[in-house]
Amino acid sequence: MSKSMLIISRQAPWAGPGAREALDIALAGGAFDLPLAMLFLDDGVFQLVAGQRADALQQKDLGANLQALPLFGVEQLFVASRSLAERGLTNTPLAVAAEALDDSALGPLLERFDLVVTI
Structure with a gap:
């Protein structure tokens, strides 16, 4: 039986690799039918902002990768409500649908998965 994995993404798209x-x-795990989900936390919430101009920073746009997640079986996307609020993104359109979770829901989310990887 495959172990489930939660990937916590904490870096902004322009802050490094x-x-x-x-x-x-996430895409590789999904390609191998690994049960996994992603949580966007801290500056990682910036990855979800729609309409970014990565080329202005000479970066690659991650939007296509985000859009491909469901095609690879990664359908559970979560975002920390507090991280959105602290960065003024509460009412900002997101590039993909992600379930917003408050702080009290984060602990139970972590407990649902066998492995938790933070990047």
């Missing part, structure tokens, strides 16, 4: 690596792990 962490954001891309988290998405790559």
Whole structure:
């Protein structure tokens, strides 16, 4: 039986390779039918903002990777409500649908998975 995995992505898309690596792990795991989900936390919530212009920073746009997650079986996407609020993103359109969780829901979410990877 496959172990379930939660990938916690905490880096902004322009802050280094962490954001891309988290998405790559999710896509690879999904391709092998590994039961997994992603949680966007802290600056990782910036990955979800729609309409980013990554080219202005000479970066690759992660939007296509986010859009591909459901195609690879990664359908459980979560975002920390407090992280959105602290960054002024509460009413900002997101590039993909993600379930917003308050702080009290984060602990139970972590307990649902066999493995938790933070990037």
